[in-house]
Amino acid sequence: MTSPRVHISDRVPAEVEEAIAASFEIVPSVRDAGGVVTMLTVTVDDAYLEDAGPQLKIVANYAVGVNNIDLEAARRRGVIVSNTPDVLTRATAEIALTLMLSLLRRVTEGDRFVRRQEPWQFSLEFMLGERLEGKTVLIIGSGRIGRETARLVEAFGAVPVLAGRDADLDALLGEADIVSLHVPLTAGTSHLIDGRRLALMKPSAVLINTARGPVVDEAALATALRSGALAGAGLDVYEHEPHVNMRLLGLENVVLAPHLGxxxxxxxxxMGMLCVDALKAVLLEGRTPTNVVV
Structure with missing residues (x-):
């Protein structure tokens, strides 16, 4: 009996590839596969699914977000979509916290300063930053990662404010010292933070985005940062990733990370093992995986 065929859209850790190879035949084309492991850089839409053919049973997305997948197109074709929740919660929340601390304490700015070999000596007034303690942190998105971020910032003495789906963001933005984004990318959250909402924030406030790039209008953010309407930003994701708005690159009040969440x-x-579990559930056991999206 031949093993079900699985296509992997990009490189995965060796441990994950070995686990897939132990139960499936790995094939180079989605056209030959009953299951596919997709990265967030792969767009799974009608054209992709049409090209894959009717033998495709499951798309195991190697991410918790599924904005790269047309869920309705998958549903119409009876293709199951799974994701990788829970296991990346702590790591992503840690990156949000890291961006906050790096920005407030001017760590990456100081790193650039030292690498340029600028003259300096210790001084009580040199490169002063701010503490996280006492800051009001507005966390937009009250899911797993948002709640974990709230727990972490509270441990540093900050005051977390969790804003769920029905929150009045316009009212909350003006009270926050830090705004941290943790929402999925949907039609309703694209440019959730635009020029109008950036103008509602305190000039002393900073914005953190570890969600998805298009949640923020990047051009409007660059304008706000350059004009002094916003004190700083920490970004792990970008609107046109991997391209970064050139106007952000020269700013000292911005911390930029290459999607390290x-x-x-x-x-x-x-995350990969959750993909393996989903593939096994559908292709070997004929059941719906626990981490099913559609």
Whole structure:
């Protein structure tokens, strides 16, 4: 009896590839596959699914977000879509916290200063930053990652304010010292933070985005930062990723990371194993995986 065929859209950790190979035949084309492991850089739409053919049973998305997948198109074709929740919660929340601390304490700015070999000596007034303690942190998105971020900032003495789906963001934005984004990318959250909402924030406030790039109008953000309407930003994701708005690159009050939210080896392996579990459920056991999206 031949093993079900699985296509992997990009490189995965060796441990994950070995686990897939132990139960499936890995094939180079989605056209030959009953299951596919997709990265968030792969757009799974009608054209992709049409090209894959009727033998495709499951798309195991190697991410918790599924904005790269047309869920309705998958539903129409009876293709199951799974994701990788829970296992990346702590790692992504840690990146949000890291961006906050790096920005407030001017760590990456100081790193650039030292690397330029600027003359300096210790001084009580040199490169002063701010503490996280006492800051009001508005966390937009009250899911797993948002709640974990709230727990972490509270441990540093900050005051977290969780804003769920029905929150009045316009009212809350003006009270926050830090705004941290943790919402999925949907039609309703695209440019959730636009020029109008940036103008509602305190000039002393900072914006953190570890969700998805298009949640923020990046051009409007650059304008706000350059004009002094906003004190700073920490970004792990970008509107046109991997392209970054050129107007952000020269700013000292911005911390930029290359989408590192879930980037620890143990997290990435755990995410991959959830993909393996979903593939086994559908292709070997004929059941719906526990981490099903549609």
């Amino acid at each position: 879930s980037a620890t080896r143990d997290t990435r392996i755990a």
